[in-house]
Amino acid sequence: MLTLSEEEQLEEVKESNISSSTFFDRGLHFHVLKMVKSFIIWIGGDEARINTISTALSLSTPTFTHPPSSTVLLGTEQWCADLAKRLAIKTPPQVFIFAD
Numbered sequence: 001m002l003t004l005s006e007e008e009q010l011e012e013v014k015e016s017n018i019s020s021s022t023f024f025d026r027g028l029h030f031h032v033l034k035m036v037k038s039f040i041i042w043i044g045g046d047e048a049r050i051n052t053i054s055t056a057l058s059l060s061t062p063t064f065t066h067p068p069s070s071t072v073l074l075g076t077e078q079w080c081a082d083l084a085k086r087l088a089i090k091t092p093p094q095v096f097i098f099a100d
Contacts, residue, residue, distance in 0.1 A: 038093045044100025052077040052099040056084035058092055075099075 031042040042050070052075030059066040068088035070081040080097040087095045 035093075038096065039091075040096040040098060041087075042098040042100075044098075047100070049100050050098045051075050052080045052097075054080035054084045054097045054099075055094060056081065056088035057094045058088045 027045055029042075029044055029046070033040040033042075042048075044050075053073040054070060054075075054077075055073060056068045056070035058068045068085050070085035070088065072078060072081045077099060080099050084095045084097045087097075
């Protein structure tokens with residue numbers, strides 16, 4: 001098993017970044033927080049609040065292909081889990097969706 005030294009882990013943390021953008025002109029905002037092996041996408045309006053949290057994790061390996069597993073952790077909005085699942089198919093880390 002490959003392990004990273006403390007210096008390599010610190011370098012990965014330094015590569016993390018925060019970015020934000022606005023989706024169209026409808027007042028819908030996206031904020032993306034990229035971390036070492038996961039990322040968070042917050043989707044909401046002008047007020048920063050969280051009503052739903054969902055997550056998805058890709059379970060695929062080079063020798064085993066399996067659809068990502070997703071769940072709603074807080075709230076009832078199933079579309080958040082569906083979005084997280086679709087993103088986990090395209091990206092290897094764990095995906096978290098926080099929605100207003």
